[in-house]
Amino acid sequence: MALDFVKEKELQELSKNMRIEIIEMLNKVKTGHPGGSLSAVEIMAVLYFNQMNIDPQNPQWEDRDRFIAGKGHCAPIVYVALAERGYFPKEELRNLRQMGSILQGHPCMLATPGVDMSSGPLGLGLSAGVGMGIAAKLNKKDYYTYVLLGDGEIQEGQVWEAAMSAVKFKIDNVITILDNNGVQLDGTNDEIMPLGDIGKKFESFGWNVIHIDGHSIKEIDQAIEVAKTIKNKPSIIIAKTIKGKGVSYMEGKSIWHGKPLSEEDYKIAMEELGGAN
Amino acid sequence: MKAMRDAYGEALIELGKVNEDVVVLDADVSSSTKSGLFGKVFPERFFNMGIAEGNMTAVSAGMAACGKIPFINTFAFLFALRAADPIRSLIAYGNLNVKIAGAYSGFSDSYDGASHQAIEDVAIMRSIPNITVVVVADEHEAKKAVFAAAEHKGPVYLRLSRAEVKPIYDDNMSFEIGKGINVKEGKDVTIIANGYMVSKALDAAELLRAEGIEAGVIDMHTVKPLDKELVLRKAKETGAIVTVEEHNIHGGLGSAVAEVLSTNTPVPLEIVGVKDVFGESGDYEMLLKKNGLCGESIADAAKRALKRKK
Numbered sequence: 001m002a003l004d005f006v007k008e009k010e011l012q013e014l015s016k017n018m019r020i021e022i023i024e025m026l027n028k029v030k031t032g033h034p035g036g037s038l039s040a041v042e043i044m045a046v047l048y049f050n051q052m053n054i055d056p057q058n059p060q061w062e063d064r065d066r067f068i069a070g071k072g073h074c075a076p077i078v079y080v081a082l083a084e085r086g087y088f089p090k091e092e093l094r095n096l097r098q099m100g101s102i103l104q105g106h107p108c109m110l111a112t113p114g115v116d117m118s119s120g121p122l123g124l125g126l127s128a129g130v131g132m133g134i135a136a137k138l139n140k141k142d143y144y145t146y147v148l149l150g151d152g153e154i155q156e157g158q159v160w161e162a163a164m165s166a167v168k169f170k171i172d173n174v175i176t177i178l179d180n181n182g183v184q185l186d187g188t189n190d191e192i193m194p195l196g197d198i199g200k201k202f203e204s205f206g207w208n209v210i211h212i213d214g215h216s217i218k219e220i221d222q223a224i225e226v227a228k229t230i231k232n233k234p235s236i237i238i239a240k241t242i243k244g245k246g247v248s249y250m251e252g253k254s255i256w257h258g259k260p261l262s263e264e265d266y267k268i269a270m271e272e273l274g275g276a277n
Numbered sequence: 278m279k280a281m282r283d284a285y286g287e288a289l290i291e292l293g294k295v296n297e298d299v300v301v302l303d304a305d306v307s308s309s310t311k312s313g314l315f316g317k318v319f320p321e322r323f324f325n326m327g328i329a330e331g332n333m334t335a336v337s338a339g340m341a342a343c344g345k346i347p348f349i350n351t352f353a354f355l356f357a358l359r360a361a362d363p364i365r366s367l368i369a370y371g372n373l374n375v376k377i378a379g380a381y382s383g384f385s386d387s388y389d390g391a392s393h394q395a396i397e398d399v400a401i402m403r404s405i406p407n408i409t410v411v412v413v414a415d416e417h418e419a420k421k422a423v424f425a426a427a428e429h430k431g432p433v434y435l436r437l438s439r440a441e442v443k444p445i446y447d448d449n450m451s452f453e454i455g456k457g458i459n460v461k462e463g464k465d466v467t468i469i470a471n472g473y474m475v476s477k478a479l480d481a482a483e484l485l486r487a488e489g490i491e492a493g494v495i496d497m498h499t500v501k502p503l504d505k506e507l508v509l510r511k512a513k514e515t516g517a518i519v520t521v522e523e524h525n526i527h528g529g530l531g532s533a534v535a536e537v538l539s540t541n542t543p544v545p546l547e548i549v550g551v552k553d554v555f556g557e558s559g560d561y562e563m564l565l566k567k568n569g570l571c572g573e574s575i576a577d578a579a580k581r582a583l584k585r586k587k
Contacts (some may be wrong), residue, residue, distance in 0.1 A: 062343075062344070066342075066343075068339075108370065108371075109342070109371045110370075110371060110372060116342065117338070117339065117342055117367065117371065118366065118367060118370050118371045119366075120366060121362050121366045123331075124331075124335045124338075124362065124363050124366060124367055127331070127332045127334075127335030127336050127338075127339070127363070128335050128336070128338050128339035128342070128367060129339060130332075130336050130339060131335065131336035131337060131338060131339020131340040131341075131342070131343075131347075132339040132340070132342060132343050133339075134324065134336070134339075134340060135339065135340045135342075135343035135344065135345050136343065138300070138321075138322070138345065139343065139344065139345075145339075158329075158331045158332055158335070161327075161329035161331060161332035162332050162335070162336075164327065164329070165326055165327070165329070165332055165336065168327075169324070
């Protein structure tokens, strides 16, 4: 569904609120990954509030679009998006990573309504997405599967096994989005394991590649619309993002991959995000 | 007599005819595993994923999450080791309906050598929650197990062999996951085996009979969940147990039986299996014999167990 001006503004506002929710949640439980959640906020806003054909009242609806967080450590933004969309009450967010909670440290399909595939260990999600794409074709269903990959994640060799198989089986019903924030746990991609020209790599595997600004609601939405028109081959949207986006001291810093917030950190973050009361 | 892998491939075809949700994936060894037989009949439901076991396994998880019943195929050691992460993190953690068919288990790929033989797969699969572990003994059981696995909701590890083994059963055998089969009654000692070792256990029982010892034989095809009731009943009835497996003595059938006996009815137990060493290239039967997986060695173990009986 194309995006009009009103909807675009609405999703920008939603993104702002979801960032606040992420910080609130992580501050409450003092554990979890802020950096890679904040970089994927706009992507999740467009998917869950404009693109995906889903029914939060019926999470197992067989014709629904699917979503896989290959980079499972972005569970906080996944959970915030699901809660905002009404899969479960927002109060649940306060129980992230706690004993007995439906919100595990990394997404668990049996624990959380709306999680379509468990994830956590990197490099498995794209493969699972290819499986969902093949199943859709076999079942003669026209749903889409969206896979969110981390850029550090594509250092896992299995991502490239999956990339090859997506071309062989002409997987045009899976749309992959790369959260290209340039930073991983131990440092920048360039410091830890340079990724080279990611777009050219996927292109040489036979993929359709689209480059966008991953914080632009409009560009994300348009890229998905374009990807949907590409037939008989897979598409990847390489979304240039900023790790920790929106919180100045977190932006581009690997240390904020999985660090808990101090009271001072929390205060500054809330002020910057416009959530201070 | 038919090789177990041929029986497996044919069973997949029969299953495919009655269940259209069944899909079959292989990692470029479909002419070895015989999953390719299914591919010839149902090309639209057969996926050769190339030499990429991890991807094949994770792809099958995605298919299962969308209602398919994937049977995934490669060598047993590759599933247990190369594909262990997607098996654990996607299939088992999500309790997804994938059937993992580990071919060429034990020493059955004898000439290819230790690199291709699997003596650790049962231990690894058994230690992952939600996975049912089934080891089949002959061509008839292989066929029944394929159908039973498809009926079972959730992940199943089906341990298959390359070997052409003499049949123990016929087409009318009854097979139920989690229920061991009493193959032979015997009052003095019970030999609990699975896979091709059931046949070797029967050889041992013959040898023991010549010495006046009545050995019973159980086909414990399901290692997990183990048929505890049967193990404990046989422990009480015969007072001595021998386990036999074509697998490392660490972590497989022997360990599973020991866990049950030691916490319930401790009776003398002898564990026959590969003694924590790698195999080598060579003739299959000679390799089994060298590793103590033959009638004579099992009979000796039974006699040791009997001696320890009070």
